[in-house]
Amino acid sequence: MSVSTSPNFKENVHGALRDESLQRALGRLKTGFRDKRLAAIENLPEFEALRDQARDIKNHTLENLDHYLLTFEENVKANGGHVHWCADAEEARQVVAKICRDTNAKSVLKGKSMISEEIALNDFLEKQDLKVVETDLGEYIIQLRHEPPSHIIAPAIHVHKEEVADSFRETHKGRDPNRSLDEPRELLDEAREVMREHFFAADVGITGANFLIAETGTSVIVTNEGNGDLTQTLSRVHVAIASLEKVVPTLEDASSILRVLARSATGQEMSSYTTFSTGPRREGDLDGPEEYHVILLDNGRSNMLGTEFQDMLRCIRCAACMNHCPVYGAVGGHAYGWVYPGPMGSVLSPSLIGVDEAGHLPNASTFCGKCEEVCPMRIPLPKMMRHWREREFEKHLSPSSFRYGIKTWAFFASKPRLYRAVTGIASKVLAKMAGGKGRIAKLPLAGGWTDMRDFPAPEGKTFKELWAEKQAGKGDVK
């Protein structure tokens, strides 16, 4: 696996654009996600109103975040669960390690969780001699391939089914080497059989959370395979890891947001499984964990409160923004170099790992606005990417040639007479360079343009020159 990091964005892009297998996989975004989302929302006339409602719920929660988090904690405890407040990734990893030690765990089952990717939990746990098994099929596949996810809800979207079959043959020993693994169904069945053995041996089950419900102290996960709920019900100990902003006040609020979540994500009305966990197994319960822990992770979120980036904390990780982003669609998730790709990552990653590390990401956008158009939580993603550019510019992180270029241009553009003279000359020079062909194939200092396309030549005179001539002809010079 090649290590891609955010500062290497351009190199990553170069590779991704030449990776035919990846390009073929990215071609599936349209039918796999975009068309389905469109069909789902066309069937729900109140979708736009639901988006407003979802946004308002989260805004209200963020304005009162301390209150709802404390209420959540109180209710988890009242149900016999434990809450761990963690400031950063290291604290969260240590808490998980301690829970595993205290419960004598040998094996850990994982439900799909982006937060566990954010804190690089698997590597850490494996170093503690724990056996970690991902139970989400996509996560399981990339675990076998030793890769990071390339999408927040379809982590293995870059992998083709033939490659999955190869990984299975390699890892699942003791099976008929000539078995058919051509059909997705066959792959799913085999994964399920292998996982079943792990489910029954599991000590600790770690999941993420799509929502934390303050009024009931409940964590909620939304899945399509159902392995997430097996992870949390069959394990002796359930640990839910969630970032602070996952809290919502009430069950009703969670239900409202659920109505936009699956539609925006996969075009389903609801995901196949929506699982609510409230405390450990109670007397008389047929199943459920003996212990229930929630890790509340900050890891940079509280720094976003009260800033121009607060709106980003409304994100419900539906992935609509990346499914519709032409840049993500061109380069895939790994190019972004860290856990969160696409537009949401371009806003969130600089907040979490620093704009000096992730500065390329908010720049690599045309501001086409498609992400904001589809975001169910109405997060103004392009505007926030621009705010990151402002921070970069203030910190002098943008390349000096670029800064110089902008300043020089602004100098001319704020001096109308000089500007008229200079653009007049430039138009003529460029028109001359084109020599009547209407275009220039190679232009000094504009390699970024002419490496990819011809440079259309100007007509020759500027509009203002021609307009002045025309007005002079009318005897009406301004």
Next chain:
Amino acid sequence: MTPSKPRVGLFVTCLVDMFRPTVGFSAVKLLEEAGCDVDVPMDQTCCGQPAFNSGDNASARKVAAPLIDMFADYDYVVAPSGSCAGMIKKHFPELFADDPAMAARVQALSDKTHELVSFLTDIMKVDSVPAEFDGKVTYHDSCSGLRELKVKQQPRKLLNSIKGLEISELSEPETCCGFGGTFCVKYPEISGKMVGDKTRDITETGAKTLLAGDLGCLMNMAGKLAREGSNVEVRHVAEVLADMTMAAPPIAGKEGE
């Protein structure tokens, strides 16, 4: 008494001024035919968007501020570009948000600024143009016009009023062409991939002419089509609506092409 004509200040845009004056003259013609009195303040340069989108708000304000007074006396400000009109309408209020002394004037400018084609249809109630054009065209919805100003049906409505003109839609008319201002030179490879996808879509429509409402996008797509040796002709929609296609060869096209 006949009501006096609305006074329109044309915001030419820096790209049209320097690269494609014909678009400016097409805009003037369309506005005059729609009953406007058109004027062009000669001290205008650019809306400041390149600096604004680069995070350099100080430079953006420096370039943008003079426009506020320059266009104060017109009834409307019209630009043959969704991107530049969007900058003035949607982003000037943000850009000057910290300056309460400016707020009212900036808002007034924002309120009266429009993209050309939507101004013709929505404000001047134009529903047909007397142009002639023979053949199949396709239309790319430039992002800012589409998403910030909701320009979608307006150009189609006027194009459809031209006898002999047929619109063959792109399979993804609303997908960005990869221009993105400075993006196309900062991330040329991604931009190149995006515009390549776009030109494939254009070619598959079978249209002879590609139209759009923003010169930046048009130069990007025209440059790519030219590089590919395509003979699709590229023009700003205003040139066709104003029946001024004889005034200049297509963008990136030769004289007489």
